[in-house]
Amino acid sequence: MKRTHFFSLSTFFLLLFLALGSVQPLSAQPQGPRPRCERGGGSRHGKAFDLKKFQTELSAYITKKAGLTNEEAERFFPLFFQMKAEQRSLMHKKEKAIRVAAKRPGITESECQKVIRQLNAIDEKFQKVEGTYSKRLIKIIGAKKYLKVLQADRSFGRDVFRRMTSGQHRRK
Numbered sequence: 055m056k057r058t059h060f061f062s063l064s065t066f067f068l069l070l071f072l073a074l075g076s077v078q079p080l081s082a083q084p085q086g087p088r089p090r091c092e093r094g095g096g097s098r099h100g101k102a103f104d105l106k107k108f109q110t111e112l113s114a115y116i117t118k119k120a121g122l123t124n125e126e127a128e129r130f131f132p133l134f135f136q137m138k139a140e141q142r143s144l145m146h147k148k149e150k151a152i153r154v155a156a157k158r159p160g161i162t163e164s165e166c167q168k169v170i171r172q173l174n175a176i177d178e179k180f181q182k183v184e185g186t187y188s189k190r191l192i193k194i195i196g197a198k199k200y201l202k203v204l205q206a207d208r209s210f211g212r213d214v215f216r217r218m219t220s221g222q223h224r225r226k
Contacts, residue, residue: 109131113127116203120199126194133187137184141184148176151173
């Protein structure tokens with residue numbers, strides 16, 4: 055598959071997920087104790103991550119930029135956040151595989167090749183998830199608006215990353 059972007063989509067999500075910490079969308083929240091990032095405090099960056107606020111801001115931003123109607127947004131975002139949760143899970147698996155391999159003293163060349171094959175398989179699953187959900191999302195809002203959603207999502211992600219790294223608030 056030919057890539058035309060400077061950063062692959064999976065690299066972008068990896069950077070975004072690492073910056074945001076380990077979170078899941080509300081629909082995928084496990085029952086039981088809440089993750090550290092939602093309990094208030096204890097975040098890696100000194101502030102608790104508010105997933106609901108993030109999703110609300112992202113939804114509003116995408117709705118405006120892509121020109122979604124209220125009805126489209128109500129049908130689109132639950133599925134969109136479900137896709138993001140599955141992709142995030144795959145990225146966590148990828149990160150864990152890299153972390154575990156990097157910490158192993160004396161890891162052999164063949165073991166490293168095996169890890170790289172696992173990473174490539176995860177990337178393929180990531181793309182498959184995106185392809186499967188894309189078809190469903192396009193049925194809801196159409197291909198033209200979906201492309202606008204993708205651009206808005208990337209733009210929002212870059213903006214959040216800039217805010218987190220610079221400590222400044224988003225310009226409106």
